[in-house]
Amino acid sequence: MGAHAxxxxxxxxxxxxxxxxxxxxxVSRATVSRVINGGPASEAMQRHxxxxxxxxxxxxxxxxxxxxxxxxxVVGVVIHLDPHLLFGDPYFSQLLQGIADQLAEQGxxxxxxxxxxxxxxxxxxxxxxxLLDGVIVTANTREDPLVDGLLASPLPTLLIGHRxxxxxxxYVDVDHVAAAAMVTSHLVSLGRRRIGHITGRRGTVAxxxxxxxxxxxxxxxxxSTDGLMFEGxxxxxxxxxxxxxLLERGxxxxxxxxxxxxxxALDAIRERGLRVPDxxxxxxxxxxxxxxxxxxxxxxxxxxxxxxxSEAALALFDLMRDPGAGPRRVILPTELVIxxxxxxATQRG
Amino acid sequence: MGAHAxxxxxxxxxxxxxxxxxxxxxVSRATVSRVINGGPASEAMQRHxxxxxxxxxxxxxxxxxxxxxxxxxVVGVVIHLDPHLLFGDPYFSQLLQGIADQLAEQGxxxxxxxxxxxxxxxxxxxxxxxLLDGVIVTANTREDPLVDGLLASPLPTLLIGHRxxxxxxxYVDVDHVAAAAMVTSHLVSLGRRRIGHITGRRGTVAxxxxxxxxxxxxxxxxxSTDGLMFEGxxxxxxxxxxxxxLLERGxxxxxxxxxxxxxxALDAIRERGLRVPDxxxxxxxxxxxxxxxxxxxxxxxxxxxxxxxSEAALALFDLMRDPGAGPRRVILPTELVIxxxxxxATQRG
DNA sequence: TTGTACGCGTTATCAT
DNA sequence: ATGATAACGCGTACAA
Numbered sequence: 001m002g003a004h005a006x007x008x009x010x011x012x013x014x015x016x017x018x019x020x021x022x023x024x025x026x027v028s029r030a031t032v033s034r035v036i037n038g039g040p041a042s043e044a045m046q047r048h049x050x051x052x053x054x055x056x057x058x059x060x061x062x063x064x065x066x067x068x069x070x071x072x073x074v075v076g077v078v079i080h081l082d083p084h085l086l087f088g089d090p091y092f093s094q095l096l097q098g099i100a101d102q103l104a105e106q107g108x109x110x111x112x113x114x115x116x117x118x119x120x121x122x123x124x125x126x127x128x129x130x131l132l133d134g135v136i137v138t139a140n141t142r143e144d145p146l147v148d149g150l151l152a153s154p155l156p157t158l159l160i161g162h163r164x165x166x167x168x169x170x171y172v173d174v175d176h177v178a179a180a181a182m183v184t185s186h187l188v189s190l191g192r193r194r195i196g197h198i199t200g201r202r203g204t205v206a207x208x209x210x211x212x213x214x215x216x217x218x219x220x221x222x223x224s225t226d227g228l229m230f231e232g233x234x235x236x237x238x239x240x241x242x243x244x245x246l247l248e249r250g251x252x253x254x255x256x257x258x259x260x261x262x263x264x265a266l267d268a269i270r271e272r273g274l275r276v277p278d279x280x281x282x283x284x285x286x287x288x289x290x291x292x293x294x295x296x297x298x299x300x301x302x303x304x305x306x307x308x309x310s311e312a313a314l315a316l317f318d319l320m321r322d323p324g325a326g327p328r329r330v331i332l333p334t335e336l337v338i339x340x341x342x343x344x345a346t347q348r349g
Numbered sequence: 350m351g352a353h354a355x356x357x358x359x360x361x362x363x364x365x366x367x368x369x370x371x372x373x374x375x376v377s378r379a380t381v382s383r384v385i386n387g388g389p390a391s392e393a394m395q396r397h398x399x400x401x402x403x404x405x406x407x408x409x410x411x412x413x414x415x416x417x418x419x420x421x422x423v424v425g426v427v428i429h430l431d432p433h434l435l436f437g438d439p440y441f442s443q444l445l446q447g448i449a450d451q452l453a454e455q456g457x458x459x460x461x462x463x464x465x466x467x468x469x470x471x472x473x474x475x476x477x478x479x480l481l482d483g484v485i486v487t488a489n490t491r492e493d494p495l496v497d498g499l500l501a502s503p504l505p506t507l508l509i510g511h512r513x514x515x516x517x518x519x520y521v522d523v524d525h526v527a528a529a530a531m532v533t534s535h536l537v538s539l540g541r542r543r544i545g546h547i548t549g550r551r552g553t554v555a556x557x558x559x560x561x562x563x564x565x566x567x568x569x570x571x572x573s574t575d576g577l578m579f580e581g582x583x584x585x586x587x588x589x590x591x592x593x594x595l596l597e598r599g600x601x602x603x604x605x606x607x608x609x610x611x612x613x614a615l616d617a618i619r620e621r622g623l624r625v626p627d628x629x630x631x632x633x634x635x636x637x638x639x640x641x642x643x644x645x646x647x648x649x650x651x652x653x654x655x656x657x658x659s660e661a662a663l664a665l666f667d668l669m670r671d672p673g674a675g676p677r678r679v680i681l682p683t684e685l686v687i688x689x690x691x692x693x694a695t696q697r698g
Numbered sequence: 699t700t701g702t703a704c705g706c707g708t709t710a711t712c713a714t
Numbered sequence: 715a716t717g718a719t720a721a722c723g724c725g726t727a728c729a730a
Contacts, residue, residue, distance in 0.1 A: 017707055028717045033709065042715060062479035063421065064707035066412035067722050074460070074478075083446050093442060097432050100463045109478050111423070112461045114449045129423075129458050130411035366723060377701045382725060391699060413723035416706050 015056035025052040036060065066131055074109040075316060076126055076135035076155075080146055081115040089234065089260065090288050091305055092138075095160065098309020099136060106317060108133075119146035127153055134320045136312050139163060139171070140204050156323055158316040160308060161205055170319050170328040172312040176206050179301045179334040180213025181220075183255055183283045186299070186336060188221045190343075192253035192281055195223065198232040198242040198265065200257035207234070210257050210285065232261050239264025247272060252280060253342075259284035259291045262298055262341075281342040296340035303334050364405035374401040385409065415480055423458040424665060425475055425484035425504075429495055430464040438583065438609065439637050440654055441487075444509065447658020448485060454659075455666060457482075468495035476502055483669045485661050488512060488520070489553050505672055507665040509657060510554055519668050519677040521661040525555050528650045528683040529562025530569075532604055532632045535648070535685060537570045539692075541602035541630055544572065547581040547591040547614065549606035556583070559606050559634065581610050588613025596621060601629060602691075608633035608640045611647055611690075630691040645689035652683050 015021045022029040025048060034041050035049040066072040077099055079092055086092050096112075103110045111132065113122050123146050126135065134156035139147045142163055150157045151169055159171035187195050197214045200207025211229070218225050227249050230242035239261030246254065247268070254269075256262035262284030269280050276282050276296055284291060287302035315328045364370045371378040374397060383390045384398040415421040426448055428441055435441050445461075452459045460481065462471050472495050475484065483505035488496045491512055499506045500518055508520035536544050546563045549556025560578070567574050576598050579591035588610030595603065596617070603618075605611035611633030618629050625631050625645055633640060636651035664677040 018709095019707080029707090030709085030717060030719090031715085034716085037709080039709095040715065045715080059477060059479060061416070061707050063412045063415035064722090065709075066480075067410070067416055067707080067724090068709045070722085072412065083450075086442070086446070093435070097435070097463065097465070100461070101432075101465045104462075104465050104474070107474075109460050109474075110462075111458055112449065113453070113459075114446060116446070116450045116453050125453070125456075125458075128408060130408055131415075367725095368723080378724085379702080379726080380700060383700090386725080388726085389699065394699080410723050413706090414725080416708090416723080417725050419706085 012057040013055055015058040017061070018058075021049075021052060021056060021058050024056065025049050071133045071320075072109075072131045073107065074111055074132055075103060075313075076111045076113065076129070076132045078113045078122065078126060078135060078137040078146065078150070079115065080113070080119060080122055080138070081140075083115060085235070086115060090290075091258075091286060094288075094305040095138070095309045098306035098311075099313050100309075101306075102310035102313035106313070108313075108317075119144065120149075122146055123149040126150070127155070134158065134316045136160065136316055139166070140206060142203055142205060142208070156316065156320045158312050158319060158328070160312050163205055168327055170315060172308055172315055172330040172332065174303045174308070174332050174334050176209035177213040177216070179303070179336075180210035180255070180285070181217040182213075182334070182336050183285070183299075183301055184214045184217035185221070186338070187253040187255060187281055187283060187342065188217065188223070190253070190281055193223060194228065194251045195253040195255060196228045196230070196246040196249075196251040197225070198230045198239055198246070198254065198256045198261050201233040202231060204234075207257055214255060232257055234258050234260060236260045236264035240268045243268035244272075247274075247280075253282070254280055255283045255285075257285060259286045259288045259298060259300055262300070263290065263294060266294060266298075266341075277340065277342050277344045281344075283342055287337050291337075292339065294341070299339045299342040300337050301334050302337050304332060308332055361406040362404055364407040366410070367407075370398075370401060370405060370407050373405065374398050420482045420669075421458075421480045422456065423460055423481055424452060424662075425460045425462065425478070425481045427462045427471065427475060427484060427486040427495065427499070428464065429462070429468060429471060429487070429493075430489075432464060434584070435464060439639075440607075440635060443637075443654040444487070444658045447655035447660075448662050449658075450655075451659035451662035455662065457662075457666075468493070469498075471495055472498040475499070476504070483507065483665045485509060485665055488515070489555060491552050491554060491557070505665065505669045507661050507668060507677070509661050512554055517676055519664060521657055521664055521679040521681065523652045523657070523681050523683050525558035526562040526565070528652070528685075529559035529604070529634070530566040531562075531683070531685050532634070532648075532650055533563045533566035534570070535687070536602040536604060536630055536632060536691065537566065537572070539602070539630055542572060543577065543600045544602040544604060545577045545579070545595040545598075545600040546574070547579045547588055547595070547603065547605045547610050550582040551580060553583075556606055563604060581606055583607050583609060585609045585613035589617045592617035593621075596623075596629075602631070603629055604632045604634075606634060608635045608637045608647060608649055611649070612639065612643060615643060615647075615690075626689065626691050626693045630693075632691055636686050640686075641688065643690070648688045648691040649686050650683050651686050653681060657681055 018029040018032050021032045136158050139159040139161045159169055162171040162173050199211050230245050232238035232242050243265040256265055284298050284300040287300045291298040291300050311330050315330055319328050367378040367381050370381045381398055485507045488508040488510045508518055511520040511522050548560050579594050581587035581591050592614040605614055633647050633649040636649045640647040640649050660679055664679055668677050
């Protein structure tokens with residue numbers, strides 16, 4: 001019942017420290033360290049020590065290693081969001097997957113902070129926890145003391161999304177304005193004239209940039225946006241509510257700030273007995289998995305959320321490797337994915 | 350452009366180590382350490398050092414602290430699941446929220462591993478990363494080398510869910526068998542006789558335990574289960590497919606292994622032109638947020654997923670505090686939530 | 699109450 | 715190529 005190596009297939013000799021292994025192999029601890037870390041060592045010595053190593057349950061002490069090298073191999077990830085927003089939106093799960101994937105690939109650990117606390121508390125916590133080599137943080141609102149604090153700290157910081165003020169910051173983002181303009185122009189090109197827009201949450205960069213893109217495209221086409229916008233919050237219900245409102249004012253197309261709201265819009269449109277795309281052409285943003293399986297499949301903007309995550313991790317590693325080389329800025333491409341919700345294929349086969 | 354304390358509201362004096370602070374306050378570093386950690390120190394000294402401390406940007410070095418104390422204040426969380434299963438299922442997001450919440454509450458950090466790697470790789474990684482005070486891992490399949498490895502390691506380990514073989518392990522779980530029997534009995538009590546069951550993924554504890562509960566309740570009621578079971582996988586599509594299959598064989602009620610599959614079942618039932626609950630009484634398991642908003646709202650089993658997460662964190666802390674006191678076993682209560690999908694209220698208002 | 703000094707386990711610098 | 719030995723920054727027994 002003791003805490004011995006019960007369950008080990010081959011019973012390994014216990015060696016807690018480098019000195020233990022050194023004693024077991026009859027060499028100095030420095031040599032063992034070199035064998036482990038690939039320092040200069042003769043072929044014979046390599047094999048000898050490695051053999052001993054394999055016969056023990058030795059694991060390097062991460063704290064000691066971190067103390068002397070100055071880096072831990074751990075990066076922080078901060079996704080500060082109201083819990084119900086966080087798990088309601090597949091976007092963040094995918095983002096997390098992308099980050100986790102790439103970090104694992106690089107052999108790095110990941111410390112995670114979700115939005116359960118105030119931003120100030122979270123900031124203190126992250127900074128206090130020291131031992132981080134760098135941090136990835138989602139920057140989705142215009143005002144964000146958490147992001148400010150991280151950027152002001154000595155910690156290498158990489159933003160996912162960015163505010164226009166983040167001039168000297170490193171970030172990964174997509175061009176929301178251009179992408180939104182692209183969708184809107186697509187609707188225009190289909191001959192639609194009264195194109196509504198259900199916006200994302202006020203104060204978010206993505207939400208407001210997409211509004212800007214919508215506005216520009218409409219203006220470019222010589223179309224008015226008066227009374228055609230409804231303030232949503234990125235959640236499905238607001239898509240439904242907003243659609244009822246906009247239908248009253250007469251629209252022939254609708255661009256929703258994200259897929260979730262487009263899904264809600266679809267419910268409202270169907271409930272009113274209207275057809276998509278015949279009566280209303282509908283488009284979303286994100287291309288989440290379900291978008292292709294809606295009825296009809298949804299035209300939307302694909303932004304490779306997962307890729308954003310892994311690119312962020314990659315860029316952070318680059319930043320950590322050479323912090324002096326200036327900020328890393330990555331703008332990922334977006335893609336207009338045209339599906340029957342706008343192009344009007346017949347409903348089914 | 351230097352890495353100075355630019356951006357600090359009040360420009361703090363830089364103090365990287367305890368010695369720096371000691372020099373600044375004219376005392377020994379031991380005294381500063383005591384003030385920080387609440388050791389014996391005079392009132393006057395407390396105030397004096399604290400004042401100096403507040404005037405600096407000093408932060409304790411986590412690695413050094415960990416090295417000497419032997420604990421890091423960081424716990425690992427391992428949720429090993431196929432990515433598409435992970436983010437398709439709100440269950441895990443909520444679980445993670447519950448865990449993260451409680452860990453933050455306790456001032457602990459959280460290192461996260463998701464299922465991007467093989468279990469062996471993940472195991473090595475977690476163990477290699479040392480410096481963990483304990484680990485929480487989801488145990489949802491019958492065979493799991495990852496869980497086995499963690500349990501065999503010296504790391505305090507807490508399971509969420511458990512296999513019957515995990516006798517000496519600490520875990521938080523619900524009684525799936527009893528809960529599934531409860532739902533099934535509810536359907537029986539409504540006069541239903543041909544009650545179908547769409548199971549969870551084969552090999553999962555939750556899936557097989559719920560089958561067992563269903564079987565027992567049916568047997569107790571003297572009902573046969575022949576041809577009434579369909580093997581699902583916890584995902585919505587399998588609910589739809591399974592429902593079509595079971596409808597062919599004639600059922601008047603359906604118990605799905607989770608809410609996601611029940612949602613898929615609803616689509617199939619509606620598509621066949623049948624009514625819920627009039628023609629088919631429908632029940633799920635989990636009581637995820639959307640269950641109450643289905644049409645009709647879904648009868649299901651609430652299992653406080655979030656609570657499971659926070660209870661797991663709590664139990665782990667308890668285990669770490671006194672590892673000798675034997676395994677901690679927490680069985681959380683479940684609750685049958687009866688809604689119109691079984692009790693047959695009129696469709697709306 | 700406060701200061702001195704040692705040890706935590708590792709890597710890195712220096713001789714050899 | 716290998717072995718002593720000095721850091722790394724902190725907590726804490728022990729001495730004062």
